[in-house]
Amino acid sequence: MSNQYDVIVVGGGPSGIVAALTAKTNNSDKSVLLVRQEKQAIVPCGIPYMFGSLDSTDKNVVADGGLTAAGVTIKIGAVVEVNAEKKTCTLSTGETCGYEKLVFATGSSPSVPSWLKGSQLKNVYIVPKNKDYLDSMIKDLEQFKKIVVVGGGFIGVEVSDELIKKGKNVTIVEQFPHLLALAFDDEFSIMIEDVLKERGLTIRCGVGVKELVGQSQVQGVLLSDGSTLDAEAVILSMGYKPNIDVAQKAGLETTKLAFIRVDEYMRTSDPHIFAVGDCAEKRDFVTRKASRLMLASVASAEARVAGMNLYRLSVVKTFGGTISIFSTAFGNHGFGSAGLIEKDAQKEGFDIVTGTFEGVDKHPGTLAGTHKQKVKLIFARESGILLGADVAGGLSTGELTNVIGLAIQNKATVNTLLTAQIGTHPLLTAPPTAYPIIKAAEAALKKMHSM
């Protein structure tokens, strides 16, 4: 049957792409099909930059060349049903394809709370991973000046900063006391807020949204404190929910948090079906608790593990739990976090010690373009094991946060960090005498001793 494939990957985002490529690379004799709904795949983390920095949304498209060159077949269409018994899936076009192994990489969709009145008004937008929707939304926004963004997570904050670059008058509303409250400890969120205020963003934290007001089109946002913000357009960035409908109907086990249940090989409850990315269950690396984290980097790591284990399980290629590693930038200011930040660790009841160091990202600090750098490390007191970190600095912050992420994954302790070897260069890093990760570890050790 021409519609029989060895591997079918459902979904064309980062996890789908990586799962298909890894499946093909590791099993060159197998036929691999990737099915996705969108005509063109886009870079999900690049979506905010479609609103400003990229002069055309076409520039955020992932070309299919990599997949086709590797020998992966692509079909455009929605998978509406998977029959786990017959090992087939049916597309919205009516077409049915057979598989030996199937990978759910169905991602997530913007979630809008059902209680939010007015979310159906004209000029109220969400931020889905859909180029056609975003193209038309970005075109619409050109006519508006006054925009309210609801939700101060990464998408909300990054989209706001891009709209400001375009000269819009933007207010962001966040019910937590600070922006990016799930990713950063408060003192780092405050640094971010200061940068964004300086760049022209109006920030309303610690206040909820009651309803969106207007007749046919939105005119304002009524807040929980009774005040109203005028708005010509409203962007809702209130979180994402995993796309698990088809998996659920196929009889796969799902979790309390509504993800598809998976093990460390990314296998679902069906031995021939895997799930990866935003739709797949996550366990935190340190707390071992279920996590709601959805990140393209995590999705890609999971997809790689699935792709390598489809036909032969490999005990050295498993996914040992999710380490949340975030980074972002506004202008030349970079921010990152990894693992458990202080407030998470406290919530979990860990006995922790933190160490903070403030320095510079070049040396001597008198070199042009030097940016301040601040690293806060969170350690478990008893074992000295590194649990997490907050980072602020310049544009090397993303990779500096990755150094810390790798240290967490290796269960680094305050002592291994103190004796860590790093490379330094005047134009690229902090000085050898004051590398922030090592100095922050020193500060933490000092506190441990003085207890």
Next chain:
Amino acid sequence: MSNQYDVIVVGGGPSGIVAALTAKTNNSDKSVLLVRQEKQAIVPCGIPYMFGSLDSTDKNVVADGGLTAAGVTIKIGAVVEVNAEKKTCTLSTGETCGYEKLVFATGSSPSVPSWLKGSQLKNVYIVPKNKDYLDSMIKDLEQFKKIVVVGGGFIGVEVSDELIKKGKNVTIVEQFPHLLALAFDDEFSIMIEDVLKERGLTIRCGVGVKELVGQSQVQGVLLSDGSTLDAEAVILSMGYKPNIDVAQKAGLETTKLAFIRVDEYMRTSDPHIFAVGDCAEKRDFVTRKASRLMLASVASAEARVAGMNLYRLSVVKTFGGTISIFSTAFGNHGFGSAGLIEKDAQKEGFDIVTGTFEGVDKHPGTLAGTHKQKVKLIFARESGILLGADVAGGLSTGELTNVIGLAIQNKATVNTLLTAQIGTHPLLTAPPTAYPIIKAAEAALKKMHSM
């Protein structure tokens, strides 16, 4: 006796500073004295940037505030003798100080081969870590246009690039086939050469220097191929030799390569004397062979280990061998290497597999300021253990190289890299689907399987 100190650190460079600070931090009840020759300490890796990017050499000075605030006493003077039996040291001023523990952090000095005729001519310079010398040299160079730099290591190459920024006509001569040949595999050295040629540097590789010619002042450089380069000034950057005279006279054991012998706690053959930095013996992390590597980052790591072990040995705070982690930048082009590069590994007889990946340092790659990024990883075939890497990219290359350095230190394998979790962001890193370290590991694994 007022001249009695608990700890005396001899030398005020990075290793001296870190040794003194760590000694004081870990032993707050002990008195710590740092003795250095120079009135003002300078940032050694910042020296090249005194020739151009820094508008005043004063901007490369390390302030003493950090030391004095920590309670370290500073004396300016040369230590001319250490009496290990009496536990005293004598300064050039005639002053004698007693110690309980002494740390040699005497660094290194430019080495000029004795066979090099003409090295005493006027307008021939070396690059010592001495602000007065450098100040007067930089002032002298203002009057010259045509400068020849002898030696294509980091100092030679970085000083050359800075002089070009100042509009000088610079030729660099290197006897190896490529610049930075000890730090990079050839294909990366060639990328560096291309960048430097583009920036205006004239490069003469694969040819030695026979002598410097001129009457009283230098007029040219005679090369081993018989040709002569005209020169108004010549800068010799032909390597550095450890400063071990005083240590040797004190009876400390030294090595074949003329370093002070040390163990993993940085103790010398005298139980009360430690040595750290450029003057202290180095063992390569992987090959376990004696190494000539002199880097401020390595020096700082060793100094930290010494400072923590002065009074109580700690088995969890030892120096497990040197990992060479280099990085540098020319304009917005960054380069780095870590551990054993391919040619080193081959020389050592390792059975290796390499994997290379070329991508971009932002995503989508259409974002303004995106730089190409290339990572080559070198693995031991049998164990899959990561031995080293070459890296090229933009200004995040320093920290990206540190991610790899930490992986080497943790004895990462091709499998642990394949399942590594990293954070990605459009403005700060490669895409999650094509993070260069992971993709290079994939490429290596593919080669391992196809053998």
